[in-house]
Amino acid sequence: MICQECKEKNATVHIKTIVNGQLAEYYLCADCAKEKGYGNVFVNFENDFGNLLGGFLGGLSNPHQIERCEHCGSSFADITAKGKIGCAHCYDKFREELLPMIQRIHGEAKHKGKRPGGSALRIPEPNRQMVVSETGILDAKKLKLKKAIEEQDFERAAVLRDEIKEIEQNG
Amino acid sequence: MDKVMKWYEKAGAESDVVCSTRIRLARNLKDYPFAAKNTIAQKKEIAEKVKEAVLSGSSLMKDTFSAIPLENMKQEELVSLVERHVVSPEFISNIEGREIILSHDESISIMVNEEDHIRIQVIREGLALHEAYEMADKIDTLLSERLTFAFDDQLGYLTHCPTNLGTGMRASLMLHLPVLTEFGAMQRLSGNLSKLGITIRGSYGEGTQVTGGMYQLSNRITLGLSEKEAIENLQSIANQLITEERNLRGKAADNLMMQDKISRSAGILKSAKMISNQECLNCLSYVRMGVAANLLTGINIEDVNDLWVSVQPATLLTKIGKDLTSQERDIERAKIVRSKCENVKE
Numbered sequence: 429m430i431c432q433e434c435k436e437k438n439a440t441v442h443i444k445t446i447v448n449g450q451l452a453e454y455y456l457c458a459d460c461a462k463e464k465g466y467g468n469v470f471v472n473f474e475n476d477f478g479n480l481l482g483g484f485l486g487g488l489s490n491p492h493q494i495e496r497c498e499h500c501g502s503s504f505a506d507i508t509a510k511g512k513i514g515c516a517h518c519y520d521k522f523r524e525e526l527l528p529m530i531q532r533i534h535g536e537a538k539h540k541g542k543r544p545g546g547s548a549l550r551i552p553e554p555n556r557q558m559v560v561s562e563t564g565i566l567d568a569k570k571l572k573l574k575k576a577i578e579e580q581d582f583e584r585a586a587v588l589r590d591e592i593k594e595i596e597q598n599g
Numbered sequence: 600m601d602k603v604m605k606w607y608e609k610a611g612a613e614s615d616v617v618c619s620t621r622i623r624l625a626r627n628l629k630d631y632p633f634a635a636k637n638t639i640a641q642k643k644e645i646a647e648k649v650k651e652a653v654l655s656g657s658s659l660m661k662d663t664f665s666a667i668p669l670e671n672m673k674q675e676e677l678v679s680l681v682e683r684h685v686v687s688p689e690f691i692s693n694i695e696g697r698e699i700i701l702s703h704d705e706s707i708s709i710m711v712n713e714e715d716h717i718r719i720q721v722i723r724e725g726l727a728l729h730e731a732y733e734m735a736d737k738i739d740t741l742l743s744e745r746l747t748f749a750f751d752d753q754l755g756y757l758t759h760c761p762t763n764l765g766t767g768m769r770a771s772l773m774l775h776l777p778v779l780t781e782f783g784a785m786q787r788l789s790g791n792l793s794k795l796g797i798t799i800r801g802s803y804g805e806g807t808q809v810t811g812g813m814y815q816l817s818n819r820i821t822l823g824l825s826e827k828e829a830i831e832n833l834q835s836i837a838n839q840l841i842t843e844e845r846n847l848r849g850k851a852a853d854n855l856m857m858q859d860k861i862s863r864s865a866g867i868l869k870s871a872k873m874i875s876n877q878e879c880l881n882c883l884s885y886v887r888m889g890v891a892a893n894l895l896t897g898i899n900i901e902d903v904n905d906l907w908v909s910v911q912p913a914t915l916l917t918k919i920g921k922d923l924t925s926q927e928r929d930i931e932r933a934k935i936v937r938s939k940c941e942n943v944k945e
Contacts, residue, residue, distance in 0.1 A: 444692040451678060451692055500632040515632035516749035516757045530754070530761050535796075536823025539755030541766040542736070544743045577662050580702070582737040585659045 431457035497521045566595050611725015614900045615891035616841045618773040618813070618907075620723045621684070622731040624739050625715040625758045625767035627749045633759040634714055642696030642712045649711045652745040653700050660741060663702050664709070669694040678913030684722060686710055707738065714759050715767075717742065724904070726837065728770055728830045735768075736826075755822060765822030770833050774840060777812030777884045778847040778857075785814075788840070796820040797836050810877065811884030813907075816840070852892045861889035868940040873929040879910050879936060886943070897942035906939055 429439045437457035444453050494503045502514030504522050513519060519526065531537045569592050576585040611617070627633060628648070631641055654661045669677070677691040685705055690697060690713045698711035710718040719742070721735040749757040755765035763769070779785060789799050798819045801810070816837060818829045851857040864885035867874070874882075887903045889895035908914055910932050916923060919931055 445688045451674075451688060453692070500636045502636070510635070511761075512635055512759050513633060513757075513761060514636050516627060516629060516751075519751060519754060519757055526761065530764060530822065533762055534765065534820050534822035538753060538823055539751070539765045540823060540828070541755060541768075541825040542739070544748045544750050544756075573659075574662075577659060580663055580707075580734070582659055582734075582741060586737075586741070589657070589659055 429455050431455065431460050433457070433460035433463075495521070566592065569595070611723060611727055613726040613841055614724070614904075616775055616844050617726040617837070618724075618775055618904055619684075620725065620727045620731045621769075621771045621773070622721045622728070622735040623769045623771070624719040624735050625756065625763045625769075626717040626719070626739065626742070627757060627759070628716050629747045629749045631716065634712060634716070635759070637696075637712070639696045645716050646696065646698040646711045648746060649709065649717060649742075650698060650700065652742055653709060658741075658745075660738070664700050664707070665703070667699045667701050669697060669699060673917075675913040675916040679911070679917040682911035682914045683908055685720075687713060689713060707734065709738070709742075715763070717746075724901075726772065726834075726841075728772070728834055732768075732770070732826060732830055762819075763821055766824070766826050766829065768821060768826050768829060769817055770830050771815050771817035772833065772837050774814045774816055774837070774844075775812055775884070775887055776814055776840065776844050777888050778851050779840070779844050780812045781851075782847060784843075792816075792836065793819075795832070795836065797833060811880035811907075813880075813884070848888065848892060852894065858894065861885045861892075861894055862945060865889065865895055865940065865943045865945075868936045869943055871933040871936065873926065874933045874936065875929055876910060876912055876932070879932055880907070883907055883910075886940070895943055895945060897944045898940060902939055906936060909935060 431437050431439045432454055433456050437459065439455035440458050441456045441461035442453065443456060443461070444451065494505070496503050497514055497518045498521070499517040500514035502518050504525055507513055507518065507522065507526075513526075527537055569588055573585055573588040573592065576582075576588060611619075628645060631637060631645055634642075637645070650666055652658065653664050654666060677694070680686045680699070681688050681691060683705065685701060685708050686699055687710070690699075690710055696712050700709040700711070702708070706722050708720045710720065719735050719738050721731045721738070723731040723734075751757055756763075756767040758764055758767055776785070779788070785799070792799050796819050797816065799814050799816050801813075801815065816833065818824075818833050820829065824832070864882035867878070867882050868886060883903055883906060886895060886898070887900065887907075890898060890900055890903060909918065912928060915928060915932055915935070923931060
């Protein structure tokens, strides 16, 4: 397919956007796409290098020698051609090759920030000694939980939910 | 029943320049390939898992959210979701295996099987980066109690596109910068911002055109910076843009040519019998500026923000509920705008 913008080069980028209330799809060449801000992060980097290598080794390569991710079957060439990674395991498999590009995109390649699992949200309220009536407390807490959810205060809701669970299990 | 206020029907902090704040977190499930490598069956499995995590049994989120059945929606209803910034254009281009879980006020959405398995999005009116992040963070934490996300010590949250690696967070501000645009400053600014790891573009994201001086300012870098650092960088750039826009507006407010444009725009919106989307947004842009500068009364910023969304072509069709030709659409648009602007005065 020919690029819809310059009508010269081959279209390699497919773009979806909204124009005047309609879903619009464009097929552009890499240059026109870049000009419009839709660059593939890998274009002009490893891809060209890969093609160069491909030129040298063209006659020799066969599918058995191409390294592929055991989980999704992506090769490194697949990744650079699309600019997208196949699966989480590809990051392990091709880590050495990917790191320079990742560094080029972000300037750094060391994560700072949130990690999954550890929730900083749950700090139980230490007020369980003054038990008057378990059911009264339970109802009150359930009411509070409902209110917290309505107010989208999930932090408080998480605490209340765990407290309710505890009372219900122990009671 | 009380109508739940949608986020675009409210005004927030710095609302003269900042229309809305958006935080998006990208997450993927550890045990499935990324979107492009997934089969439809796998997509459906993922959608079920996410829906269950949000909506089932003991989930704290189940009363706040509902799953919106996409397959029964008409094309204009789908496009309207994009115009209201609930989902991306990419999301509606092929809805097979996709799912949208939406809070009742439309301020929190969870897109399933877009570019990443899960995209949590929180929108707040005005400038509210910290508040919006806190909410997205809570939703993310609640989801991670029930789902296992792909995460790597060095690279952070693993994403389909390496541009989102790390925090997976894109923080965006919708900025109304009509005077900076008029003074031709945007080209220069855009180049400078890019060096600081910040992107500025049209209001519907990548490659979309700028209408009525509305821009989206967002962080580009997601790895090597914490969520807090990225948000603070964006906030400080936004503050500079807000100050610059306000300074120029201050000067422009005394300028007869600018006053003329504001008055004429109000006049058009008050009296037009038919109006195109483009002309309408250009006029709304001047009126928004006029309201912020106290040059116009009888309408507030919230109403202008609301109009900005409701005059968009597909949202208009969804509201009217029938197929309209483009001319009929322009007539309906003019009706809506006239009724909202009837009390506008100088």
